[in-house]
Amino acid sequence: MRLSVVVLTTLLTVGAAFSSWLGITSPTPTIPRIEINPDGNNATIIEITIPGLETETKEIDGENWTVVQIPGEPAITGKVGLPQLPVVVRNLALPDNATVDVSVVESEFEKVSGVLIYPTQKPLTECEQPVWQVDETFYQKDLVYPSELATVKLQSTWRGLPFATIEINPVRYNPAKRELFITKKQVVQVNHAGVFRRKVIEPWTLGVLKNAYRQSRKVQPGRALD
Numbered sequence: 001m002r003l004s005v006v007v008l009t010t011l012l013t014v015g016a017a018f019s020s021w022l023g024i025t026s027p028t029p030t031i032p033r034i035e036i037n038p039d040g041n042n043a044t045i046i047e048i049t050i051p052g053l054e055t056e057t058k059e060i061d062g063e064n065w066t067v068v069q070i071p072g073e074p075a076i077t078g079k080v081g082l083p084q085l086p087v088v089v090r091n092l093a094l095p096d097n098a099t100v101d102v103s104v105v106e107s108e109f110e111k112v113s114g115v116l117i118y119p120t121q122k123p124l125t126e127c128e129q130p131v132w133q134v135d136e137t138f139y140q141k142d143l144v145y146p147s148e149l150a151t152v153k154l155q156s157t158w159r160g161l162p163f164a165t166i167e168i169n170p171v172r173y174n175p176a177k178r179e180l181f182i183t184k185k186q187v188v189q190v191n192h193a194g195v196f197r198r199k200v201i202e203p204w205t206l207g208v209l210k211n212a213y214r215q216s217r218k219v220q221p222g223r224a225l226d
Contacts, residue, residue: 001153005137005181019054019055019056020054020055020056020057021052021053021054021055021224022052022053022054022055022112022182023051023052024050024051024052024053024110024182024184025049025051025052025069026051026052029035029052029054029071029083029093029184030051030052030071031051031071031072032048032049032050032051032070032072032073032081032088032170033047033048033049033073034046034047034048034088034090035047036090036092036190039189040090041095042191042192042193042194043189043190043191043192044092044189044190045105045187045188045189046090046166046168046171046187046188046189046190047185047186047188048088048168048185048186048187048188049183049184049185049186050070050170050171050182050183050184052069052182053068053069053070053086053171053182054068055067055068055069056069056117060123061082061132062131063116063142064116064173065116065117065118066115066116066118066210067084067117067118068085068086068117068171068180069086069172070086070088070171072100073086073087073088073089074134075087075089075167076120077091077120077145077146077169078120079120079136080119080120080121080122080133081119081120081133081134081135082119082120082135082145083117083118083119083120083129083139083145083173083175084115084117084118084119084121085145085146085169085171085172085173086170086171087167087168087169088164088167088168088169088170089166089167089168090165090166090168091163091164091165091166092150092163092164092166092190092192093162093163094159094162094163094164094192095162095192095193095194095195096156096162096194096196097193097194097195098155098162098164098192098193099192099193099194100152100155100164100191101190101191102150102151102152102166102186102188102191103143103150103188103189103191103215104149104184104186104188104189105187105188105189106187106189107149107183107185107186108120108183108184108185108186109172109181109182109183109184110181110182110183110184111136111179111181111182111214112179112180112181113177113178113179113180114178115173115178115179115180116178117175117178117180119133119135119139119209121133124204132173138175139175139176140175140176141175141176142174142176142177143174143175143176144172144173144174145173145174145175146169146172149169149172149186149188150166150167150168150169150171150188151166152164152165152166152167152190153165153166153167154216162194164190164192166190167186168186170182170186171183172184195199214222
């Protein structure tokens with residue numbers, strides 16, 4: 001791996017950035033549609049449609065790099081030096097003793113060519129100096145990154161309530177060809193066979209649970225915390 005690391009203040013020229021809209025199905029900035037619905041007691045369906053991406057161009061040492069973002073979705077891929085791409089992350093409440101796996105039921109992408117995607121940079125502390133890091137070897141590879149369309153990022157419990165964190169990659173990139181693949185529609189099935197048991201929780205935690213899981217609309221297959 002050839003990782004180029006350069007101190008920004010000494011060797012790089014950073015040009016002015018600007019924001020714009022890369023429309024796929026909508027000519028104006030529009031938030032994505034993400035629907036989460038139960039599929040019986042043992043599965044949940046996540047359906048994503050993305051009208052387009054917010055973009056920002058950064059000129060660094062004579063190269064124009066493009067930052068892409070899904071409106072309202074702050075998560076990004078986290079490997080420093082590799083292409084920084086938006087990620088959709090959702091937490092789903094689970095039955096007890098559930099076995100969780102994901103499968104992609106449907107996937108339709110739009111290809112955009114000639115895009116040099118900005119690499120993920122290291123998060124900085126107050127005492128650190130900004131540096132520019134790019135894995136030049138990776139950017140020469142003819143592959144699609146990330147390799148997985150959807151993964152189970154985490155399966156755990158919170159105050160005795162089981163949940164899973166599902167990570168979906170609706171935007172992918174071929175660095176060698178400079179091709180960006182943007183989801184027009186993606187349907188993911190989360191399988192979670194298990195048995196629901198009644199939980200006794202402290203009353204004050206109900207509001208916390210609602211806020212934590214309401215992003216998924218259906219916090220529990222077939223059930224809501226209302």
